Amino acid sequence: AQSVTQLDSHVSVSEGTPVLLRCNYSSSYSPSLFWYVQHPNKGLQLLLKYTSAATLVKGINGFEAEFKKSETSFHLTKPSAHMSDAAEYFCVVTGTGTASKLTFGTGTRLQVTL
């Protein structure tokens, strides 16, 4: 079985400061990991994905994440937060087989203040 743990339910940063959203994973095999973002009243949007290629993955809107097998982590970062980044972020791992079934973490709500 596989799972992800998002270590913070809520993160608040000031606009222009770095963002760090933490995620640890558990998997009995080499996982594929993702970050999705959910803005209020909007559908989930894929930010970035790791599928056993480069360990540093760049996504949309300036976000990136680094896969660290030794730490079983896949933290999401951004150098400088924008007000528009305020949303719910989900760390996600794939299920078994090729069904692309996703297992979501409980989410981290990012608040960006002036």
Next chain:
Amino acid sequence: DTGVSQDPRHKITKRGQNVTFRCDPISEHNRLYWYRQTLGQGPEFLTYFQNEAQLEKSRLLSDRFSAERPKGSFSTLEIQRTEQGDSAMYLCASSPLRSDMSYSPLHFGNGTRLTVT
């Protein structure tokens, strides 16, 4: 707009009533998924279809829940004898089936929010 479409956006129903939701996936996508998201939680997998075949169902999908995708295009999710615990956002997603079976990102709809009173 050629994204995943869900209808209705909101549904309020009384306990014990039946409800049905519809999902229209992106037209060329073979796979269709249903997820449920309760307040403060991440989405949880319910079931998925490849074309018209329902290939997997979560243990979360009790016998009051049924999903269909009769022609391999749109899908419906029906909940019979609704309970207050069924109140949640029901999300639909679709993805293409790649010939090399590699991962295809899921495209999510905006969801149907169900409130059972």
